[in-house]
Amino acid sequence: MRTRLKFLSAGVLAVALTGCATQPREYWHDFxxxxxxxxxxxxxxxxxxxxxxxxxxxxxxxxxxxxxxxxxxxxxxxxxxxxxxxxxxxxxxxxxxxxxxxxxxxxxxxxxxxxxxxxxxxxxxxxxxxxxxxxxxxxxxxxxxxxxxxxxxxxxxxxxxxxCVDRTQPRTYTLDASALFQFDKFSANNVLPKGLQEIQAVARDIREYPVRIRAIEIVGHTDPQGSVAYNQKLSAERARTVGNMLVQLGVPANLIQARSVGKSQPVVTGCAEKHKGNREAINACNQPNRRVEIKLYAQQ
Structure with a gap:
């Protein structure tokens, strides 16, 4: 007697088991x-x-x-x-x-x-x-x-x-700094596993880009907490680290320009006022502000 079990998965496979079989085998159908x-x-x-x-x-x-x-x-x-x-x-x-x-x-x-x-x-x-x-x-x-x-x-x-995305136009990758680096850190030794995977994926995209790239701009951003000088330095170091890692992954160094804007360009504002006294809520609210942007500019 033959028993068929169907499993839904990414491949949507049907596994057929015979009466004396001990290992399932892939059994495809629906042609x-x-x-x-x-x-x-x-x-x-x-x-x-x-x-x-x-x-x-x-x-x-x-x-x-x-x-x-x-x-x-x-x-x-x-x-x-x-x-x-x-x-x-x-x-x-x-x-x-x-x-x-x-x-x-x-x-x-x-x-x-x-x-x-x-x-x-x-x-x-x-x-x-x-x-x-x-x-x-x-x-x-x-x-x-x-x-x-x-x-x-x-x-x-x-x-x-x-x-339907026009891949020949300038493209921007926005990487969450909290997923890239350990808290308050900026060196390559402090890059988190998820951050490394994201940087590797961006490097693959750049290497396979369908048109010639004339420039890659890497911009570091921080949240509004802390002094202007501290945030400027932190975001500059993070942008520089991401740029160096892209070079190690095969991206031409002469295309890369790393710079810092610190806390001057937030995407979310008013977190401290909205969550006054609640440091955890303020940090969560400010998360989108802590980021590294990688901007690709294609040759015309």
């Missing part, structure tokens, strides 16, 4: 015979991902677009999605290969997608166990996809509105 939609509206781009026969037969490859989950491809499966015709970051990884989800969400390479056209990407698994995404021409892709089936076994999280 359809959907055809590729070739008509694409103006200002849109269609992306078709198809997997070849490489890699483990029972291990899917998850596809991300700008960190958002799209699908889990089995060998000989394909999937299609519509985005805005702007640079999109595409990443792929084998299910269950590691648990570093922040890295997974930020991995991949940017691709400039042609307006009102379909772009095709072959998904393979190399000998090192790493998933690889390769752009291919339409004729080659359609010949291979002709023998494949459309995968409809997962719920995509890619929202088209989130793909």
């Amino acid at each position: 359809t015979s959907n055809k590729i939609v070739s008509e694409v509206a103006e200002n849109d781009a269609a992306l078709v991902f198809f997997r070849d026969a490489s890699g483990p037969e029972k291990q899917a490859v998850n596809i991300n677009i700008n960190g958002e989950y799209l699908t889990s491809l089995q060998p000989n499966g394909f999937s299609q999605v519509t985005t805005c015709a702007m640079p999109q970051r595409i990443g792929a990884f084998l299910t269950g290969t590691d648990n570093d989800y922040l890295r997974k969400e930020n991995q991949g390479s940017f691709y400039q997608l042609p307006n009102a056209q379909v772009s095709y990407f072959r998904v393979s698994v190399g000998e090192n166990g790493q998933a690889v995404v390769t752009p291919v021409d339409e004729e080659t892709a359609r010949a291979e996809i002709n023998t494949r089936k459309y995968q409809s076994n997962t719920l995509p999280r890619v929202e088209k509105k989130n793909t």
Whole structure:
């Protein structure tokens, strides 16, 4: 007798157990015979991902677009999605290969997608166990996809509105200083694990930016508590530390300018008056003011 148990997860896997089996195995289903939609509206781009026969037969490859989950491809499966015709970051990884989800969400390479056209990407698994995404021409892709089936076994999280950000325009990252550094500290030795992950993610973005960057401005901010001189120094040191870490992660040093504005540019005001005498509430209210901004400026 065969018993089937269905588990909903990021991959929405169905696990099949046979009567004498001791270990569950991935059992995928829900293929359809959907055809590729070739008509694409103006200002849109269609992306078709198809997997070849490489890699483990029972291990899917998850596809991300700008960190958002799209699908889990089995060998000989394909999937299609519509985005805005702007640079999109595409990443792929084998299910269950590691648990570093922040890295997974930020991995991949940017691709400039042609307006009102379909772009095709072959998904393979190399000998090192790493998933690889390769752009291919339409004729080659359609010949291979002709023998494949459309995968409809997962719920995509890619929202088209989130793909319509113009990545060729200046971009600003706002990092919470409380998550970056230990309290009242500023050196690289005092960077918190979450802060290190955020800086690493920004460095990856900068290295993969789809257009040339002419400048990177790093600005340190503090909350209004304390003297002007103290806050100016603290925010300057924090901006300098973040800049040095980006350089160590492969960002060109000649692009970076670090400066401090101390407590002169708060995003929240009046915390001390609103929570008079309650130091904990004042600190919580002021949290958005304690930040490091990384501003990218693209070449025109």
